[in-house]
Amino acid sequence: MAVKNKKFLFGLKVDRQLDGDKMNREFLDKVIAEGGEGAAIAACMQCGTCSGGCTNIDLMDMSPRTLVLMVQRGEWEKVLKSNALWLCTSCYICTSRCPRGVRPADVIEAVKAIGIRQGVENDSTKFNQIFVELVEKRGILFEPELMQKYGGLQAMLAQAKLGIQLTLKGKMSPLPAKIKDPKKFSEALEKVGKQ
Ligand code: SF4
Numbered sequence: 159m160a161v162k163n164k165k166f167l168f169g170l171k172v173d174r175q176l177d178g179d180k181m182n183r184e185f186l187d188k189v190i191a192e193g194g195e196g197a198a199i200a201a202c203m204q205c206g207t208c209s210g211g212c213t214n215i216d217l218m219d220m221s222p223r224t225l226v227l228m229v230q231r232g233e234w235e236k237v238l239k240s241n242a243l244w245l246c247t248s249c250y251i252c253t254s255r256c257p258r259g260v261r262p263a264d265v266i267e268a269v270k271a272i273g274i275r276q277g278v279e280n281d282s283t284k285f286n287q288i289f290v291e292l293v294e295k296r297g298i299l300f301e302p303e304l305m306q307k308y309g310g311l312q313a314m315l316a317q318a319k320l321g322i323q324l325t326l327k328g329k330m331s332p333l334p335a336k337i338k339d340p341k342k343f344s345e346a347l348e349k350v351g352k353q
């Protein structure tokens with residue numbers, strides 16, 4: 159039987175693998191330009207090892223394996239709509255286990271950046287935006303402020319018990335902390351912004 163009629167070859171689903179000609183170079187190039195240059199996307203053989211080790215796969219609507227395939231195919235609408243982008247915890251287990259040196263976690267980070275540039279808005283982007291604004295303001299995060307801005311009074315009350323426990327154990331300050339050199343921090347931010 160010819161290879162193209164086989165559904166499986168050495169345990170791999172043949173119909174899931176893409177050869178170079180079928181890859182959508184435009185989206186692939188965008189992902190590469192956005193930080194996925196070392197991600198070796200084209201080397202993915204769809205073995206699923208990454209998905210097997212993914213720590214948050216139960217909550218994701220797209221596994222890292224599928225996400226890499228969708229990027230190869232240029233199915234950017236599906237990728238940008240996927241909650242996997244925002245539920246990925248960047249634990250890098252997928253990346254450390256990939257037998258082909260593909261870096262799914264880097265692919266996800268790159269696609270996230272594209273999504274943010276394209277104006278994707280959801281709870282995660284809102285959280286990220288507030289997080290960055292607060293760190294820019296103080297140079298260090300003050301968790302109760304983040305909670306209040308993100309989820310309002312209700313979220314603060316819901317987390318109050320945990321906040322008190324963390325404070326009593328010295329893991330969280332009840333008042334905003336100050337950084338040693340705010341001027342140096344501002345200069346560093348400015349430098350990053352110019353890059
Ligand atoms: S482990 Fe690597 S080669 Fe296998 S599906 Fe995931 S990214 Fe592709």
Ligand code: SF4
Nearest residue numbers: 212246247249250252
């Ligand atoms: S980095 Fe993201 S995709 Fe990879 S294993 Fe961790 S949660 Fe899953």
